Amino acid sequence: MSVTTPIKSVSEQLITALGAQAVRTGDQITADWGHDELGTVAHRPDIVVTPKTTTEVAKVAKLASAAKMPLTTRGSGTGLVGGCVPTEGGILLDMSAMNHIIGLDEANLTVNVQAGVQLKTLADYAQDKGYLYAPDPGEKTATIGGNIATNAGGMRAVKYGVTRESVRALTVVTIEGQVLHLGGQVVKNSSGFDLKDLYIGSEGTLGIVTEAVLKVSPLPKVSTGLLIPFDDFKAALITVPKILQSGILPTAVEFFEADTVKYWEAFKKQAFPQSGAAAYLLMTLDGQQDAVVEQNYETLAELCLDNGATDAYVLDTPELKANVWKARDSFLEAIQASTTTMDEADAVVPCDQTAAFVSFTHDLAKQENVRIPGFGHVGDGNLHLYVCQDDYADDVWQKKLMTVFTALYNKSIELGGKVSGEHGIGYAKRQYLQATSDAAEIDTMQRVKQALDPNNLLNPDKIV
Amino acid sequence: MSVTTPIKSVSEQLITALGAQAVRTGDQITADWGHDELGTVAHRPDIVVTPKTTTEVAKVAKLASAAKMPLTTRGSGTGLVGGCVPTEGGILLDMSAMNHIIGLDEANLTVNVQAGVQLKTLADYAQDKGYLYAPDPGEKTATIGGNIATNAGGMRAVKYGVTRESVRALTVVTIEGQVLHLGGQVVKNSSGFDLKDLYIGSEGTLGIVTEAVLKVSPLPKVSTGLLIPFDDFKAALITVPKILQSGILPTAVEFFEADTVKYWEAFKKQAFPQSGAAAYLLMTLDGQQDAVVEQNYETLAELCLDNGATDAYVLDTPELKANVWKARDSFLEAIQASTTTMDEADAVVPCDQTAAFVSFTHDLAKQENVRIPGFGHVGDGNLHLYVCQDDYADDVWQKKLMTVFTALYNKSIELGGKVSGEHGIGYAKRQYLQATSDAAEIDTMQRVKQALDPNNLLNPDKIV
Numbered sequence: 052m053s054v055t056t057p058i059k060s061v062s063e064q065l066i067t068a069l070g071a072q073a074v075r076t077g078d079q080i081t082a083d084w085g086h087d088e089l090g091t092v093a094h095r096p097d098i099v100v101t102p103k104t105t106t107e108v109a110k111v112a113k114l115a116s117a118a119k120m121p122l123t124t125r126g127s128g129t130g131l132v133g134g135c136v137p138t139e140g141g142i143l144l145d146m147s148a149m150n151h152i153i154g155l156d157e158a159n160l161t162v163n164v165q166a167g168v169q170l171k172t173l174a175d176y177a178q179d180k181g182y183l184y185a186p187d188p189g190e191k192t193a194t195i196g197g198n199i200a201t202n203a204g205g206m207r208a209v210k211y212g213v214t215r216e217s218v219r220a221l222t223v224v225t226i227e228g229q230v231l232h233l234g235g236q237v238v239k240n241s242s243g244f245d246l247k248d249l250y251i252g253s254e255g256t257l258g259i260v261t262e263a264v265l266k267v268s269p270l271p272k273v274s275t276g277l278l279i280p281f282d283d284f285k286a287a288l289i290t291v292p293k294i295l296q297s298g299i300l301p302t303a304v305e306f307f308e309a310d311t312v313k314y315w316e317a318f319k320k321q322a323f324p325q326s327g328a329a330a331y332l333l334m335t336l337d338g339q340q341d342a343v344v345e346q347n348y349e350t351l352a353e354l355c356l357d358n359g360a361t362d363a364y365v366l367d368t369p370e371l372k373a374n375v376w377k378a379r380d381s382f383l384e385a386i387q388a389s390t391t392t393m394d395e396a397d398a399v400v401p402c403d404q405t406a407a408f409v410s411f412t413h414d415l416a417k418q419e420n421v422r423i424p425g426f427g428h429v430g431d432g433n434l435h436l437y438v439c440q441d442d443y444a445d446d447v448w449q450k451k452l453m454t455v456f457t458a459l460y461n462k463s464i465e466l467g468g469k470v471s472g473e474h475g476i477g478y479a480k481r482q483y484l485q486a487t488s489d490a491a492e493i494d495t496m497q498r499v500k501q502a503l504d505p506n507n508l509l510n511p512d513k514i515v
Numbered sequence: 516m517s518v519t520t521p522i523k524s525v526s527e528q529l530i531t532a533l534g535a536q537a538v539r540t541g542d543q544i545t546a547d548w549g550h551d552e553l554g555t556v557a558h559r560p561d562i563v564v565t566p567k568t569t570t571e572v573a574k575v576a577k578l579a580s581a582a583k584m585p586l587t588t589r590g591s592g593t594g595l596v597g598g599c600v601p602t603e604g605g606i607l608l609d610m611s612a613m614n615h616i617i618g619l620d621e622a623n624l625t626v627n628v629q630a631g632v633q634l635k636t637l638a639d640y641a642q643d644k645g646y647l648y649a650p651d652p653g654e655k656t657a658t659i660g661g662n663i664a665t666n667a668g669g670m671r672a673v674k675y676g677v678t679r680e681s682v683r684a685l686t687v688v689t690i691e692g693q694v695l696h697l698g699g700q701v702v703k704n705s706s707g708f709d710l711k712d713l714y715i716g717s718e719g720t721l722g723i724v725t726e727a728v729l730k731v732s733p734l735p736k737v738s739t740g741l742l743i744p745f746d747d748f749k750a751a752l753i754t755v756p757k758i759l760q761s762g763i764l765p766t767a768v769e770f771f772e773a774d775t776v777k778y779w780e781a782f783k784k785q786a787f788p789q790s791g792a793a794a795y796l797l798m799t800l801d802g803q804q805d806a807v808v809e810q811n812y813e814t815l816a817e818l819c820l821d822n823g824a825t826d827a828y829v830l831d832t833p834e835l836k837a838n839v840w841k842a843r844d845s846f847l848e849a850i851q852a853s854t855t856t857m858d859e860a861d862a863v864v865p866c867d868q869t870a871a872f873v874s875f876t877h878d879l880a881k882q883e884n885v886r887i888p889g890f891g892h893v894g895d896g897n898l899h900l901y902v903c904q905d906d907y908a909d910d911v912w913q914k915k916l917m918t919v920f921t922a923l924y925n926k927s928i929e930l931g932g933k934v935s936g937e938h939g940i941g942y943a944k945r946q947y948l949q950a951t952s953d954a955a956e957i958d959t960m961q962r963v964k965q966a967l968d969p970n971n972l973l974n975p976d977k978i979v
Contacts, residue, residue, distance in 0.1 A: 158756045158867035202705045213703055215712075216680065229955035236865040239677055239895045239936040241666045241716050243948055243978050244960045248679075248712035252705050269762040292622045298733040298803040339762040343807050401700040403622035431703045472703040484707055491693040495967065496708045502966035503959065514707050 058097045061118045061142070065100050068110045073148075075099040083128070084143055085136060088190075091394050092133030092478045096123065096143035103148050105222055105230060105261040112259065113228035115142050115508055122226065123510045124255040126194030127169065131395050132477030134200065134254045138512045146196050149261065152176055159236050160267050161219055166196030166260050173265075182267035185211030187303075188473070189380050196260050202252035204473035206303040206335070206379075209295075209430035211268075213473065215251050220264035223250050226504050236264060249499070254475050255510040257503045271337035273344040274302070276366030278375055279355045280328030284308055286359030287330040288406035291429050294334075295402065297354060299347045302335040304430030306405070311382055311424050318385035324375055325364055332360075332429070333379060335372075382426050383435070390422070390439035394452055394479070398463040399472030402432040411462045412436055419455055433472035460487055476514045484514070522561045525582045525606070529564050532574045537612075539563040547592070548607055549600060552654075555858050556597030556942045560587065560607035567612050569686055569694060569725040576723065577692035579606050579972055586690070587974045588719040590658030591633065595859050596941030598664065598718045602976045610660050613725065616640055623700050624731050625683055630660030630724050637729075646731035649675030651767075652937070653844050660724050666716035668937035670767040670799070670843075673759075673894035675732075677937065679715050684728035687714050690968050700728060713963070718939050719974040721967045735801035737808040738766070740830030742839055743819045744792030748772055750823030751794040752870035755893050758798075759866065761818060763811045766799040768894030770869070775846055775888050782849035788839055789828055796824075796893070797843060799836075846890050847899070854886070854903035858916055858943070862927040863936030866896040875926045876900055883919055897936035924951055940978045948978070 058076070065074045075084075076098050085095035097120075102108045115122040121141030128135055137143050149167035155177075156163070162184065164173060171191035177184040188198060188205035197203070199221070204213040211217070220234035223246075233247040234240060250258050281287040284306075291304055308330045312323045334351065338344045352363035366372040387393060400408045405427065412434075416423040422441060427434035438455050440448045460470050460483045470476065476484045485493060496515045500507070522540070529538045539548075540562050549559035561584075566572045579586040585605030592599055601607050613631035619641075620627070626648065628637060635655035641648040652662060652669035661667070663685070668677040675681070684698035687710075697711040698704060714722050745751040748770075755768055772794045776787045798815065802808045816827035830836040851857060864872045869891065876898075880887040886905060891898035902919050904912045924934050924947045933951075934940065940948045949957060960979045964971070 156865075157760065159865045160759060202709070204703050204705075208703060212680075215709075216676075225955070225959070229958070231955050231959060232953060233956065235933060236931045237863045237896055237933055237936070238866065239668050239672060239863050239892075239897050240933050241668075241861075241935040241937050241939045242933040243716075243940055243952070243956075244721070244963055245666070245679075245712050245716050246956070246959055246963070248709050249963075252709050257708070269760055272762065295624060296621065296733055298736065340807070340810070343804070346804070397705075399701045399703050401620075401623045402702065428703075432701055433703050467700045469699055469701055469704050469706040471705040472701070473705050475705045476707055488707070489696060491689070491695050492697065492707075492710070494693070495689070495695060495710055498966040499708055499710070499713075499963065502962040 061114060061120055062098050064114050065098065065111065068114065069100060069102060069107050073101045087128050087130040087133055087135055089131045089394060092136045092138065094136055094138045094140065096137040097140045099143045099145050101145040101148045105224060108144065108224045108259055108261050109228040109230055111142065111144060112224050112226055116226055116228065119506055119508065121511050122508050124259050126167065126197030127192050129190045129193045130197065130201065130477060131474050132479040134475050134477030134513060136478060138478055144259065146194060153262070155180055156236065161236060161264050162267050163262065163264050164195055165262055166194060166199070168195050169193065170195060170198060177267050178270060181270050183270050184217070184265060184267050186214045186217055189383060195263060199251050199260050199263060200254045201473065201475035204428060204431060204433060206305065206428065208428060209304050210300050210302040215248060217266045218247065218251055218263055219266055221247050221250055221260055222262035223258040223260055225258050226509050231258070234264070252475070254477060254513055256500060256513050257509065272339045273341050274335060274337040275344055275348055276372040276375060277334040277336070277348050277352060278325055278364040278366055279332040279360045280325060280362050281330045281360055282328065283359065284330035284409055285406045287332050288409060288429060290332065290355055290358040291405065292403045293354060293358060294351060295430065297350065299351055301351065301430065302337045305333040305379055305426065306429040307331055307382065307426040311386065311426050314389040314424060315378055315382055315385040318388045319381070323378060324371065328361060333375060386424050386437045390441050392440040393437045395474070396436045396438070396456060396459045397433070397471045397474040398436070398459060398468055399431065399433045400463055400466045400468035404466040404468065405429050405432055405434065408434060408462060408466055412459065415455060415458055419451060421451060421455060423455070431472065432468070456483060478512055481514065525578060525584055526562050528578050529562065529575065532578065533564060533566060533571050537565045551592050551594040551597055551599055553595045553858060556600045556602065558600055558602045558604065560601040561604045563607045563609050565609040565612045569688060572608065572688045572723055572725050573692040573694055575606065575608060576688050576690055580690055580692065583970055583972065585975050586972050588723050590631065590661030591656050593654045593657045594661065594665065594941060595938050596943040598939050598941030598977060600942060602942055608723065610658060617726070619644055620700065625700060625728050626731050627726065627728050628659055629726055630658060630663070632659050633657065634659060634662060641731050642734060645734050647734050648681070648729060648731050650678045650681055653847060659727060663715050663724050663727060664718045665937065665939035668892060668895060668897060670769065670892065672892065673768050674764050674766040679712060681730045682711065682715055682727055683730055685711050685714055685724055686726035687722040687724055689722050690973050695722070698728070716939070718941060718977050720964060720977050721973065736803045737805050738799060738801040739808055739812055740836040740839060741798040741800070741812050741816060742789055742828040742830060743796040743824045744789060744826050745794045745824055746792065747823065748794035748873055749870045751796050752873060752893060754796065754819055754822040755869065756867045757818060757822060758815060759894065761814065763815055765815065765894065766801045769797040769843055769890065770893040771795055771846060771890040775850065775890050778853040778888060779842055779846055779849040782852045787842060788835065792825060797839060850888050850901045854905050856904040857901045859938070860900045860902070860920060860923045861897070861935045861938040862900070862923060862932055863895065863897045864927055864930045864932035868930040868932065869893050869896055869898065872898060872926060872930055876923065879919060879922055883915060885915060885919060887919070895936065896932070920947060942976055945978065
């Protein structure tokens with residue numbers, strides 16, 4: 052990719068189009084614009100532009116096209132695979148100023164937002180109005196655009212599905228600066244190719260999502276948590292498919308082990324509620340009627356006790372429930388604080404294969420002499436595993452990381468799984484997607500990329 | 516599209532590849548192979564080939580590619596928009612022999628099927644094993660491949676979503692004869708472009724779906740119906756968004772008016788249960804606990820009575836419930852029997868716009884002096900409207916039909932809707948999709964088509 056028009060000329064055109072306050076160049080661009088949350092991939096952009104409207108994004112796309120300059124979209128930069136890193140320089144499209152909630156449509160149970168709205172802002176807004184925006188990824192400062200780019204999953208996917216299932220409509224800007232209005236206020240649609248779902252999860256490589264119409268639900272009147280300790284991680288994981296077969300659908304089914312709890316306790320300098328078990332399942336059940344939710348959690352608690360749980364704690368005060376879930380939400384930070392550098396595998400396997408997969412990671416950690424703590428949305432078969440550098444020298448670590456990732460992803464595929472459940476491929480996982488996919492599938496993805504971004508300007512070096 | 520290799524040579528190659536019993540030509544091809552359920556579009560194929568495996572489909576695709584011969588896929592031929600009609604001749608791929616249920620995976624709540632399995636066969640199989648295959652389109656003899664091709668919706672979409680939401684994985688054959696395995700036994704996936712959803716709803720124009728892994732759920736233990744008569748269709752329709760906002764999610768919310776009931780009574784020569792109202796809502800509620808379902812239907816019945824319903828009948832015996840739903844399932848046939856020829860509009864509008872839309876169709880019917888009876892999945896804003904030819908001469912009818920369709924679709928778009936909610940675009944609705952879509956969206960669809968089927972061999976003349 053060569054930048055054929057000088058950066059200076061493009062930045063001047065951007066200033067003319069969007070105003071000087073929307074454009075950063077040179078020393079105004081700090082190192083932070085060149086990496087994401089994990090920081091394993093880094094490259095600074097040549098220009099940062101901060102649009103406020105879809106029309107402004109279209110102008111930027113047209114200028115990037117004309118200059119054949121790479122154009123990479125960034126939300127809050129909370130990704131874990133380098134998806135928002137402008138690895139070839141060029142223009143970084145900072146979506147943080149497109150942060151307006153456009154409106155709630157109560158009759159159709161939808162909310163219309165700009166893509167730069169943060170998840171937490173949207174969730175709070177919906178809740179204040181009596182509605183639930185269901186997708187609940189751990190990172191609450193991520194933008195909705197970022198969630199859509201990676202098809203983020205999160206805690207409540209067991210019952211409510213991932214981000215994809217909540218997206219009714221998208222406004223997308225193409226690299227040529229055309230504006231697409233895909234989907235609608237409608238809940239069903241068989242009117243031509245499903246371009247909306249093609250853009251969801253495409254990590255800014257096919258187009259730029261600028262607005263979304265999202266589904267909300269009436270807020271559940273009751274929500275209760277269950278914390279279930281087990282003496283043995285396998286017993287915990289083998290119980291999960293039985294829960295899903297019970298006919299009672301929990302909102303969330305999370306899994307973590309003693310070591311993650313230990314890192315969290317060290318990080319927060321406080322005891323985890325009901326510390327001391329080898330492994331845990333953490334569930335939420337929600338509904339409209341107290342009696343129903345109560346009956347459901349009693350049934351599931353009994354089911355767990357029949358399958359090797361050592362106890363079952365009902366998180367029946369809002370404080371206790373909030374405390375345990377707040378702990379769960381900061382496991383990533385706690386693991387990060389326990390090491391020098393780390394990288395993540397976001398593997399997903401069929402729900403009945405999580406025990407085999409976690410068992411494999413334990414053996415692999417011993418064999419390679421690295422720590423691989425983690426936790427998982429095991430109601431979805433999705434595990435987040437953090438390979439920790441600790442005291443290894445950088446060159447040894449890079450080799451070890453590749454060995455461990457290769458082994459993890461190969462195992463995931465062997466068990467019928469995939470490279471990424473919800474964090475995407477970005478830059479960091481591209482080689483593993485390539486290595487574990489059929490050539491025909493990669494070829495088909497490349498054809499789609501070529502069709503929609505023929506000059507490879509949109510977030511180059513990502514996915515395929 | 517010119518057929519550059521003589522039909523005789525291709526059919527001989529097909530016989531060599533698949534055996535003589537799998538290939539029909541000449542007089543062996545009856546007129547039935549050239550039309551679908553409505554029969555408004557007709558063209559006979561040159562060759563009909565009936566594969567049994569994905570490998571055989573790949574062989575057919577390779578031969579079609581080499582010969583540059585159109586290749587159109589047909590399930591049971593129950594479509595309503597000419598989607599399976601080989602309008603340019605060539606090869607018709609008859610999927611009826613790919614009718615094996617490959618297996619149920621109870622631990623992961625999935626069932627693996629060949630694309631030619633009929634909906635009824637799958638639904639019965641799942642039910643016998645204690646599971647629900649949730650999508651429930653009215654036409655039970657349609658194939659699963661056909662349901663996937665159109666992203667069929669059906670009755671239970673209000674609670675369980677449309678076909679798309681039940682598809683975990685697809686096996687797709689490309690026009691070059693490559694075999695793609697998309698998605699998996701996993702419930703989440705952010706591993707590259709979402710090709711699976713791109714193929715779903717693409718009506719055989721991008722690839723050929725040969726197998727699918729479908730989601731099933733534990734069978735609800737309780738299922739009850741509610742039949743709610745209204746004096747006024749508007750009161751019925753205005754109640755629907757209130758039902759959806761109540762926090763109680765019905766499985767199905769169907770709507771029909773007195774005229775449709777009258778055609779059904781004439782067709783079946785029997786009285787409709789609780790005949791005589793101007794309009795009806797028909798709901799199903801399901802769940803795992805009797806008491807919960809009972810409390811829910813009582814709440815919804817009261818809500819309807821507070822909003823103008825004249826009564827509320829609980830369909831609390833299996834016979835009564837089955838009878839009413841069997842009636843609902845044969846409304847299409849009954850309307851068809853009431854006229855000479857008819858064509859359908861499958862419009863979808865936002866849920867709070869159905870009253871305005873139905874009101875418009877009443878006015879339009881008067882203004883154009885045609886009958887437009889129908890019914891609707893109004894929990895999804897989806898209305899099926901049948902424009903009846905009755906005594907009009909063919910030429911007058913064709914003009915009138917275009918006037919009526921244009922008015923209906925324009926109104927649907929004006930209200931924030933789409934041309935098709937679940938039946939697809941096929942051949943018959945292509946002009947209306949074109950007329951009501953932004954040029955940029957059509958252009959993007961054409962680029963995708965060009966990328967995946969560069970010689971326009973897969974089901975040509977459909978969608979775009």
